[in-house]
Structures are given as structure tokens and as C-alpha cells.
Amino acid sequence: MALPLEESVPHAPEPSAAEDPELEQLEIELLLEAVYRRYGFDFRQYAQASLKRRLWRRAYAEGLTTLTELQARLLHDPRCMERLLLDLSINVTAMFRDPSFYVAFREKVVPALHTYPFTRIWCAGCSTGEEVYSLAIVLDEEGLYDRTRIYATDINENVLATARAGVFPLAKMQQYTQNYIRGGGKRDFSHYYVAAYDAAQFSRSLLDNIVFAQHNLAMDRAFNEFNAILCRNVMIYFDKALQNRVHGLFYESLEMFGVLALGHKESLSFSPFATKYETLDEPERIYRKTA
Numbered sequence: 001m002a003l004p005l006e007e008s009v010p011h012a013p014e015p016s017a018a019e020d021p022e023l024e025q026l027e028i029e030l031l032l033e034a035v036y037r038r039y040g041f042d043f044r045q046y047a048q049a050s051l052k053r054r055l056w057r058r059a060y061a062e063g064l065t066t067l068t069e070l071q072a073r074l075l076h077d078p079r080c081m082e083r084l085l086l087d088l089s090i091n092v093t094a095m096f097r098d099p100s101f102y103v104a105f106r107e108k109v110v111p112a113l114h115t116y117p118f119t120r121i122w123c124a125g126c127s128t129g130e131e132v133y134s135l136a137i138v139l140d141e142e143g144l145y146d147r148t149r150i151y152a153t154d155i156n157e158n159v160l161a162t163a164r165a166g167v168f169p170l171a172k173m174q175q176y177t178q179n180y181i182r183g184g185g186k187r188d189f190s191h192y193y194v195a196a197y198d199a200a201q202f203s204r205s206l207l208d209n210i211v212f213a214q215h216n217l218a219m220d221r222a223f224n225e226f227n228a229i230l231c232r233n234v235m236i237y238f239d240k241a242l243q244n245r246v247h248g249l250f251y252e253s254l255e256m257f258g259v260l261a262l263g264h265k266e267s268l269s270f271s272p273f274a275t276k277y278e279t280l281d282e283p284e285r286i287y288r289k290t291a
């Protein structure tokens, strides 16, 4: 079961209510501008409430009492930036997370992918890779993996390193096995990994057709044309303007009749691109580009 999002944030005392909200807002804007100009990470359009909470918690965890002090530390200490990146990028994930998504993917997306001789799939915001390995397993079981290339990207290099290693805690395998079965799994889940001490090493053959790369949805451009794009549990952290930017990027990156899979927490409904897609599966927010 996925951890509640807030559990991924280091525990720290709640900040006292800002004495001067306008000053606090100014400090946040200056800090985000500083982060952007110094490191190129653009969090200026992230949803405010959760961003503010995470900045304060990072400040407390560093033993600081104002966001201006945090800004100074971030500018002078790249390791502090790495810690903040981990706080902000919220890497909660799981194998076969929301199993019903994989049932819908098998039923509604796989037949469409079978019509192509070769497919390219972009998994955007892939975190530590559990979603990508799940996707590779589904494609393998559906006879598609050998003719697919998966591009798995995230803003955060640290999570990509974990994803490339393909080693996940053995303690999670029981839950992942349940997810896998509920997601329409066709084999014994242990077929895909080897247990060693407290770790599960996933089969290297699952990596054969996966390319992991850093890509920032807030700043970077389209880099290929895809038959399908998965981006689940990522855009919920973005404000409306950034969500629209990302929808533009996905629209540009999808071939005609390509599939956009957002998962049940996101929606295309209020985006300017809504009319350019038809719905393949409403509960799992799976769409197909039609215009």
C-alpha cells in the first residue's frame, strides 16, 4: 500500500503561523527564484499549500527559523538543495500501484499498442522505478515488451539511480504480489525477482528496453514522439498553469491516436487540451489523442 504522502516528509515541528503572510509569501518567491537561478529547478508553479509546508519543514530540519535563512543555505550548500529536492519531489510510489489502472491498461491500451510494429512509451515522473518495472512486466505478459522502448524520466537523479538498480525492499513484495494479482498478473510474481537477504533484485531482462533519463516537466522540451505516455501522481503537485504546460508538452509528444494515461487522481477535463482527446477509460483517466 502506498504511504500517505505526508509520511514522506521528514517529521519536524509545525511552524508557527507566519506572523506576516505577505512577508512569508515574498520569502517563498525569492527562495524559489534563487533555487531556479542557481540550480535550474523550477518549483515556482507548484501548488502553494503543500510547497509552503515542505519548505518550512526543511527549514526546521536544518535548524533554521526563517525561509530567508533557508534560501541562504540553499544557495551556498548544494547538499541542502539535494535534501530539499527529495522533500519537494515526493517520491511515494509502489509496484502495481492502484491495480485497477493496470487492468484498464491491459484491456484498453494493450490492443491499441498491438496495432503498431514498434512502440515508444514515456513514463514521466517515474520516481524510483516501481511503476516502470510494473509496466515492463505487463508489456512482457501481453507480448509487447520485445517491440517496445520505454523512456522513464524524473526530475530527480537520485530516484533514477534507484530505478536503474532495480533493487527493492523484500518486505514490500507481499503487498506488491497482491497488487500484481489484482492488476491482472498472469504469472507468479516471484518469477520477476530474486530474493537476497532483505532485498528483491528484479530481473535485468526487464531493463533491456528501458531508458532512464533526467527530464524536468516544468522546464524541458519534448524529446521524442510516443504511442503512449503515462504520468500518474505527478501533476497533482503543480498549479493550473504548470499543469497546462505539461499537457501541452504531452500533446506535442504524442502521435495521433497516441494514449495519455493519467491515473485516477488527475484529469484532463479542465485543460485546454480536453477537446483533443477521447476517453478510453474514465475512472483511470486514460485518453486517446484524436485531433
Ligand SMILES: C[S@@+](CC[C@H](N)C(=O)[O-])C[C@H]1O[C@@H](n2cnc3c(N)ncnc32)[C@H](O)[C@@H]1O
Residues within 6 Å of the ligand: 088, 089, 090, 091, 092, 093, 094, 097, 124, 125, 126, 127, 128, 131, 153, 154, 155, 156, 159, 215, 216, 217, 218, 219, 231, 232, 233, 234
Ligand atoms: C509521487 S511520485 C509518482 C511516481 C509514479 N508515477 C507513481 O505514480 O507511483 C512523483 C514523481 O514526480 C517527480 N516530479 C516532480 N516534479 C517533477 C518535474 N517537474 N519533472 C519531472 N518529474 C517531477 C518526482 O521527483 C517524483 O518522483
